[in-house]
Amino acid sequence: xxxxxxxxxxxxxxxxxxxxxxxxxxxxxxxxxxxxxxxxxxxxxxxxxxxxxxxxxxxxxxxxxxxxxxxxxxxxxxxxxxxxxxxxxxxxxxxxxxxxxxxxxxxxxxxxxxxxxxxxxxxxxxxxxxxxxxxxxxxxxxxxxxxxxxxxxxxxxxxxxxxxxxxxxxxxxxxxxxxxxxxxxxxxxxxxxxxxxxxxxxxxxxxxxxxxxxxxxxxxxxxxxxxxxxxxxxxxxxxxxxxxxxxxxxxxxxxxxxxxxxxxxxxxxxxxxxxxxxxxxxxxxxxxxxxxxxxxxxxxxxxxxxxxxxxxxxxxxxxxxxxxxxxxxxxxxxxxxxxxxxxxxxxxxxxxxxxxxxxxxxxxxxxxxxxxxxxxxxxxxxxxxxxxxxxxxxxxxxxxxxxxxxxxxxxxxxxxxxxxxxxxxxxxxxxxxxxxxxxxxxxxxxxxxxxxxxxxxxxxxxxxxxxxxxxxxxxxxxxxxxxxxxxxxxxxxxxxxxxxxxxxxxxxx
Amino acid sequence: xxxxxxxxxxxxxxxxxxxxxxxxxxxxxxxxxxxxxxxxxxxxxxxxxxxxxxxxxxxxxxxxxxxxxxxxxxxxxxxxxxxxxxxxxxxxxxxxxxxxxxxxxxxxxxxxxxxxxxxxxxxxxxxxxxxxxxxxxxxxxxxxxxxxxxxxxxxxxxxxxxxxxxxx
Amino acid sequence: xxxxxxxxxxxxxxxxxxxxxxxxxxxxxxxxxxxxxxxxxxxxxxxxxxxxxxxxxxxxxxxxxxxxxxxxxxxxxxxxxxxxxxxxxxxxxxxxxxxxxxxxxxxxxxxxxxxxxxxxxxxx
Numbered sequence: 001x002x003x004x005x006x007x008x009x010x011x012x013x014x015x016x017x018x019x020x021x022x023x024x025x026x027x028x029x030x031x032x033x034x035x036x037x038x039x040x041x042x043x044x045x046x047x048x049x050x051x052x053x054x055x056x057x058x059x060x061x062x063x064x065x066x067x068x069x070x071x072x073x074x075x076x077x078x079x080x081x082x083x084x085x086x087x088x089x090x091x092x093x094x095x096x097x098x099x100x101x102x103x104x105x106x107x108x109x110x111x112x113x114x115x116x117x118x119x120x121x122x123x124x125x126x127x128x129x130x131x132x133x134x135x136x137x138x139x140x141x142x143x144x145x146x147x148x149x150x151x152x153x154x155x156x157x158x159x160x161x162x163x164x165x166x167x168x169x170x171x172x173x174x175x176x177x178x179x180x181x182x183x184x185x186x187x188x189x190x191x192x193x194x195x196x197x198x199x200x201x202x203x204x205x206x207x208x209x210x211x212x213x214x215x216x217x218x219x220x221x222x223x224x225x226x227x228x229x230x231x232x233x234x235x236x237x238x239x240x241x242x243x244x245x246x247x248x249x250x251x252x253x254x255x256x257x258x259x260x261x262x263x264x265x266x267x268x269x270x271x272x273x274x275x276x277x278x279x280x281x282x283x284x285x286x287x288x289x290x291x292x293x294x295x296x297x298x299x300x301x302x303x304x305x306x307x308x309x310x311x312x313x314x315x316x317x318x319x320x321x322x323x324x325x326x327x328x329x330x331x332x333x334x335x336x337x338x339x340x341x342x343x344x345x346x347x348x349x350x351x352x353x354x355x356x357x358x359x360x361x362x363x364x365x366x367x368x369x370x371x372x373x374x375x376x377x378x379x380x381x382x383x384x385x386x387x388x389x390x391x392x393x394x395x396x397x398x399x400x401x402x403x404x405x406x407x408x409x410x411x412x413x414x415x416x417x418x419x420x421x422x423x424x425x426x427x428x429x430x431x432x433x434x435x436x437x438x439x440x441x442x443x444x445x446x447x448x449x450x451x452x453x454x455x456x457x458x459x460x461x462x463x464x465x466x467x468x469x470x471x472x473x474x475x476x477x478x479x480x481x482x483x484x485x486x487x488x489x490x491x492x493x494x495x496x497x498x499x500x501x502x503x504x505x506x507x508x509x
Numbered sequence: 510x511x512x513x514x515x516x517x518x519x520x521x522x523x524x525x526x527x528x529x530x531x532x533x534x535x536x537x538x539x540x541x542x543x544x545x546x547x548x549x550x551x552x553x554x555x556x557x558x559x560x561x562x563x564x565x566x567x568x569x570x571x572x573x574x575x576x577x578x579x580x581x582x583x584x585x586x587x588x589x590x591x592x593x594x595x596x597x598x599x600x601x602x603x604x605x606x607x608x609x610x611x612x613x614x615x616x617x618x619x620x621x622x623x624x625x626x627x628x629x630x631x632x633x634x635x636x637x638x639x640x641x642x643x644x645x646x647x648x649x650x651x652x653x654x655x656x657x658x659x660x661x662x663x664x665x666x667x668x669x670x671x672x673x674x675x676x677x
Numbered sequence: 678x679x680x681x682x683x684x685x686x687x688x689x690x691x692x693x694x695x696x697x698x699x700x701x702x703x704x705x706x707x708x709x710x711x712x713x714x715x716x717x718x719x720x721x722x723x724x725x726x727x728x729x730x731x732x733x734x735x736x737x738x739x740x741x742x743x744x745x746x747x748x749x750x751x752x753x754x755x756x757x758x759x760x761x762x763x764x765x766x767x768x769x770x771x772x773x774x775x776x777x778x779x780x781x782x783x784x785x786x787x788x789x790x791x792x793x794x795x796x797x798x799x800x801x
Contacts, residue, residue, distance in 0.1 A: 014792070014797070015765075015767065015790055015792050015795050015797055015798075016795070016796065016797025016798075017765045017766060017767070017768070017797070018748070018758075018766065018768040018796055020797075021796055021797060021800055023750065023800065032749065034746075035713075035745075035746040035747055035748065035749070036709065036711060036745050036746050036747060036748030036749070036756075036758070037695075037709075037745065038695060038745060038746075039743045039744055039745055040744075040745065040746050041744070042743075044687055044690075044691040045691060045694075045695050045743075047684060047687045047688050047691065048687070048688050048691035048692040048694070048695040048696075049692075049695060050688070052678075052684055053681075053684065053688075056681045056684055060681060110639075111602075111640075112600070112601030112602050112603075112605075112639045112640040113601050113602035113603045113640055113644060114640070115640065115644060115714075115715075118713075118714060119713060119746060119747045119749070122713040122714065122746050122747065123713060123745065123746015123747055124746060150548065150585055151585075151638075151639070151640075151641060152714070154713065154714050154717070155714075169678050170678040170679065171678050175679075176678065177678060177679065177680065177681060178679040178680060188544075188545070189544070189545070189548060190583075190585075191544060191547075191548065191583030191584070191585035191586060192583050192584030192585040192639065193582060193583050193584060194639075205544070206541065207541045208540055208541040208542060208543035208544055208579075209575075209579065210578050210579055210582040211582065211583070226541075267603075267644060269602070269603035269606075269644040269645070269647060270602070270603055270606040270607070270647075271606060271607070274750070274752065274800070275603070275644060275645040275647075275751050275752045276645055276749045276750045276751040276752065277747065277749035277751070278749065279749075307602065310602060341602065343602045343603055343606055345606060349606060354606075357602070357605055358602075367582070641714075641718075643714065643715050643718045643719075643751075644751065645715055645719075645750075645751020645752040645754065646715070646718060646719060646751070646752070649718070656718040658718065658719065
């Protein structure tokens with residue numbers, strides 16, 4: 001609606017409400033519904049938007065089996081990356097008898113470039129508290145742990161306050177809503193280890209150890225935290241639970257595609273006009289996200305690829321822009337939904353360099369427990385470094401591919417099993433770029449420093465000598481008013497000369 | 510990731526020791542809270558030198574090698590002290606794609622130290638960090654928690670000058 | 678909390694404020710400031726303080742300022758939103774303390790939203 005008449009401003013300054021902007025129009029908010037709407041540090045405001053009603057409904061009207069059935073029927077799948085059906089996960093833990101069971105929330109958001117879990121914890125912490133209590137009721141657990149990254153101090157503070165307030169109201173603790181159900185919640189801080197996002201490693205870390213993963217079986221539903229049956233879900237998965245329980249499975253399973261129900265939050269970043277958090281129905285195409293919601297690529301550049309799933313995921317090239325964003329469609333093209341990081345790259349990004357970037361990350365973060373991951377990823381990185389240094393051979397490409405599959409098949413946990421994905425998918429979709437690095441010793445995007453030459457166009461150079469005075473290594477020489485030249489053996493490719501030249505005579509190739 | 514172990518002599522005060530003892534007393538019955546104790550110890554001392562790790566191991570009644578194992582496993586635990594101004598450059602994906610590696614290199618050359626090092630006068634240290642969740646402002650770096658967003662390498666000298674010239 | 682009735686009593690008491698419902702002819706205006714990490718990094722704290730000061734200075738008793746999480750438009754932070762009964766919610770972005778003072782004076786005191794600061798004008 002136009003507010004012209006209401007506010008008296010001119011037509012040229014028509015006020016567009018947030019939900020009519022291109023960024024918001026196609027979004028649908030379920031997990032993020034309260035973020036930016038309520039005061040996260042005020043429990044009354046959460047209750048005002050129907051908070052804790054789903055818990056009340058579960059405890060007073062439903063049996064644990066009913067709750068699990070609702071979650072199963074909703075079609076909700078794990079939002080942390082695995083995509084395992086949540087209802088089924090809960091039913092496994094519920095089926096095991098034990099004197100003590102646990103609920104764990106994975107808030108160790110490790111994908112560099114994803115921040116939806118932080119956003120939920122900072123904007124709506126009570127929904128996680130409520131969802132974990134519901135999960136406790138459904139699976140028969142009376143204790144819960146939230147494992148949060150220490151890098152998120154505000155999220156930690158708000159979550160701790162939420163737990164305190166919920167305790168004060170009797171929404172945590174003993175005999176909640178006058179029933180027999182008791183549930184307590186604890187916060188544990190991570191300390192910066194990516195592998196702790198893996199569920200068994202996370203449990204090992206909560207127990208106070210080096211966060212190394214454990215072999216499965218036994219699965220956490222049988223022997224998880226402190227060797228007791230444990231259900232672990234990601235923040236975004238839990239954030240959907242209160243809405244599903246309160247409104248019924250149809251509310252959720254009518255959104256999305258055949259096998260991927262509901263919405264997914266993506267953290268949109270990189271070379272894109274509108275960066276931010278977007279929550280869209282599963283099955284929205286990448287093109288809609290990039291062009292409509294994201295507003296396209298800035299500075300008149302061209303879309304090259306989107307990277308999903310961070311260091312565990314893959315890239316999606318332009319040819320697949322119309323792929324629906326859901327678990328199965330993305331797997332088919334060698335990418336994955338992952339935790340929801342969505343980094344857009346334009347033609348100035350080198351895919352080999354990006355693959356190397358992720359590999360460096362996994363090498364740093366590999367916990368060292370199993371050899372395929374500890375040694376394999378390092379060898380893989382060395383091959384990539386060789387390629388980007390211009391010393392690669394065609395044989396290296398074959399070795400690289402074989403090594404990728406070896407690491408994938410033999411690693412102990414999800415970190416190692418997915419570590420080669422950025423290499424495999426970029427090699428699959430951008431093979432010619434790898435070959436250019438190896439055979440032609442060229443980096444088409446002009447990123448890999450050892451393959452780039454900076455040259456002065458003699459036709460454009462006026463011989464002003466400014467560049468030679470700015471060059472930090474004295475690689476540029478010449479006579480005034482005659483074209484200058486760069487000594488390639490001295491040049492460190494810093495690019496200062498390109499920025500200083502007033503005539504646009506210097507370029508990177 | 511290999512950690513740099515400090516050779517600077519340990520200078521703990523009795524007050525710091527009392528604070529750490531209080532934290533240990535509160536947690537020593539629950540060994541799963543070892544990491545919590547170590548996090549608190551790092552808040553108190555700024556890093557975890559050998560002497561502090563010994564106090565934790567004895568107080569919590571766990572082997573020293575376990576404390577050392579945990580401290581070297583997690584990126585958050587520092588075995589070297591940080592500078593008065595700790596410059597932390599985000600190398601998360603969004604920042605990397607937008608050129609944070611160039612920003613990091615410029616900061617290193619401006620300060621004359623490498624990533625993970627502390628300057629000789631103890632004034633500056635540089636670290637590369639994972640995503641700090643400010644991807645919309647990429648590339649970003651922080652100086653003692655103060656965030657600088659959408660920076661270019663050429664912005665670096667100006668920002669650092671503020672701290673270089675600050676009164677001691 | 679021993680009963681569902683207690684929960685509903687709180688909901689009924691607080692919901693009118695969250696949805697900025699006018700009561701007994703008194704309008705209730707809710708000003709939301711995005712104070713998540715991204716907002717704070719972009720400078721939302723000084724904006725929040727400027728709003729509190731200016732609202733107090735102008736004696737606007739029906740204006741209630743509240744911190745909130747992130748609405749997702751990272752690059753347009755700091756964001757403030759003004760919610761009023763029966764009116765479309767107005768979203769201001771890239772706020773500064775100075776801009777916030779202007780919003781208080783023109784929008785909250787005189788009822789004229791500052792169109793040039795709204796998301797539609799800044800983002801398109």
